[in-house]
Amino acid sequence: xxxxxxxxxxxxxxxxxxxxxxxxxxxxxxxxxxxxxxxxxxxxxxxxxxxxxxxxxxxxxxxxxxxxxxxxxxxxxxxxxxxxxxxxxxxxxxxxxxxxxxxxxxxxxxxxxxxxxxxxxxxxxxxxxxxxxxxxxxxxxxxxxxxxxxxxxxxxxxxxxxxxxxxxxxxxx
Numbered sequence: 001x002x003x004x005x006x007x008x009x010x011x012x013x014x015x016x017x018x019x020x021x022x023x024x025x026x027x028x029x030x031x032x033x034x035x036x037x038x039x040x041x042x043x044x045x046x047x048x049x050x051x052x053x054x055x056x057x058x059x060x061x062x063x064x065x066x067x068x069x070x071x072x073x074x075x076x077x078x079x080x081x082x083x084x085x086x087x088x089x090x091x092x093x094x095x096x097x098x099x100x101x102x103x104x105x106x107x108x109x110x111x112x113x114x115x116x117x118x119x120x121x122x123x124x125x126x127x128x129x130x131x132x133x134x135x136x137x138x139x140x141x142x143x144x145x146x147x148x149x150x151x152x153x154x155x156x157x158x159x160x161x162x163x164x165x166x167x168x169x170x171x172x173x
Contacts, residue, residue: 008157015141017152019134021160025167027123030130031094033163033170034121040066043166046158048072049082062088064099065108085110089118097121101136115143132160 010019023030033039037054044051045068053067064086070077085104091097098121103114110116117136124131134156138144 008153008160010153012144012148015138015144017134017136017138017144017148019136019153019156021132022126023130023132023160023164023167025130025171027125027130028094029167029170030132030163031097031123033166034097035093039166043162044068044159045162046155048075052081053083058088058091060088060091063108064088065104067106081106083108086119094123096123115139115146117143117147 008019008021010017012018033043035056035058037056040054040056041051044054044066049068049070049072051066052069053065055066056062056064058064064084066084066086068082068084070080072078083104083106084101085108086099086101089098089100097119099119100116101119102116103111105111115138117138120135120137122133122135124133138147
């Protein structure tokens with residue numbers, strides 16, 4: 001796969017969605033953007049769906065419980081919330097984060113009717129920048145198809161565009 005800055009590259013391999021993008025920021029800074037609630041609150045989420053709740057215990061075994069809420073009145077889902085719950089399996093600073101991600105309710109109970117994913121984020125030094133490689137594995141190909149049908153690639157592209165803007169802001173201060 002060829003990657004260029006600001007371009008999301010994606011491919012599906014069986015039950016796995018592989019996404020990568022190069023960010024114009026040092027690896028440590030890109031990693032930190034995923035590790036701290038105050039950072040996540042500024043960039044995580046799609047257009048019109050910012051994080052409104054972000055509780056993160058960033059350690060192996062720790063939980064990240066979050067809520068994205070549709071605040072865009074022009075969207076059909078205006079006012080709706082989307083809760084998620086992630087459990088960190090492995091953290092190797094600043095190289096890798098592995099977690100299990102699931103849809104949940106406001107109390108953090110996993111929605112068993114929705115696909116659960118194991119996400120591996122690799123932060124790779126790349127010509128003075130950082131290549132972020134996300135490998136998201138689902139239990140079944142049907143689970144992956146369900147999230148693809150929900151627009152996960154567009155959502156991650158929008159979210160990573162926000163991350164790129166956030167990283168640029170941080171470096172310009």
